[in-house]
Amino acid sequence: MARKNQTLGEFIIENQSEFQYSSGELSRLINSIRLAAKMVNHEVNKAGLVDITGSAGEINTQGEDQQKLDVLANDTFIRTLTNREIVCGIASEENDDFITIEGHKENHSNKYVVLMDPLDGSSNIDVNVSVGTIFSIYRRVTPVGTPVQLEDFLQPGSSQVAAGYIVYGTSTMLVYTTGHGVNGFTLNPALGTYYLSHPNMKFSEDGNIYSVNEGNYTHFPQGVKDYIKYCQQDEGDRPYTSRYIGSLVSDIHRNMIKGGIYMYPKSAKAPNGKLRLLYECNPMAFIAEQAGGTASDGHTRIMDLKPTELHQRVPFFCGSKNMVAKVEEFIQKHD
């Protein structure tokens, strides 16, 4: 039973039996993520104080400018998960290829792989706006005791055993699911402890916030344009409120608390949208569904998509159930 103000450590121990395979390995994995998140939080918080923001002069896999804090967050998560010998493989937005964890023979008996976006929305750091970490956890499908393979990472979202995000916001929160609802923990920075502050988080079935980069409006498919016009019409509970931070984690977090829809459609400029299926959309979709919401690419449930590559992009519509159903209706009218 979730108790408000329970610490994350207590919560993990008390709820271990709810984990699909309660060997303790998944609990240790969540514990490592919580530790790495604390270290990243420390760095993100002092970003304005030291000369750490700005481009590191490297270009990441998707051809985008990589920020120094991206590199730092990536290294922190990879180091923490590798040193503690908990996972057998890691895939990250910041690395072209997946990482096989070996070195000690016994590591190969680890069953889990982690996919992550170590610092999402990092273009927001320079202007002191919230950023986040997103993670997705699977059981490997290849035999334990052998090096991980690409197929261990290219699993449909419906096979996730856990997923979550950390939002480095006005408060730092860790929100995650193991398939038994969604719980949110707030970090008390003075004590370095996360407390259960948002037990059993839920999307309302209807919402009144829509979040989309409307600057791309003219490039959107007709169905999406029509839905945006629908959101703006003065009728019933509309017009809805438009809110777009440009930081996926924060936009979804707000919409889960207040009720709303997040959209990153395909466009003439980005034929598959921008967001990555494996470490942005799938974990957010798992959380959304566990909170009573839904996530779709406009036609298909996100977690039913069969991934074909590590850094695959998909259009993304996620949030309150009836709002996602409505945008799908508009999109499918134009098929």
Ligand code: AHM
């Ligand atoms: P990133 O992984 O390079 O940070 O990109 C993902 C981010 C999301 O957090 C955000 O929702 C989206 O990109 C914003 O994109 P845009 O500026 O095109 O609206």
Ligand code: MG
């Ligand atoms: Mg990202």
